[in-house]
Amino acid sequence: MALELPRDVRPQAVASIERWCREHLDEPVGNVTAGGMLAFFVEEIGPLIYNQAVTDVQERLQARLAELDIEVHEDPFQYWRRRDKPARR
Structure with a gap:
């Protein structure tokens, strides 16, 4: 699966790279170089970050699924227990 940035954020990302280069390198880079x-x-690096994010989400979901039976558990045969409680006065 190829990773792609949404078109509306690409200019911000390019501008951020240009600024970083301007502040940290001896020579600033232009728009075309920053885009490249x-x-x-x-x-090259996006898939590493993406795959780690997927792994993190899988771990979180598995933890939540492991707790699901506790969270939504209902005891059976409660009808008569509720009915047999002494009435409050």
Whole structure:
């Protein structure tokens, strides 16, 4: 599955890369270079982050599923127990 950034956030990501390069490198980079760097990072490193996120979500969901029987458990045969309680006065 190829990772892609939504079109509306791509300009912000490119601007962020340009700013980082301007503040941390001896030479600033232009829009085209920053866009190329973004495409490289998304394709090369993006899958690592994506896969880790999927693993994290799976672990959280499995933990929640393990608690599901406790959370939604209902004891059977409660009708008569509720009926047989002494009436409050």
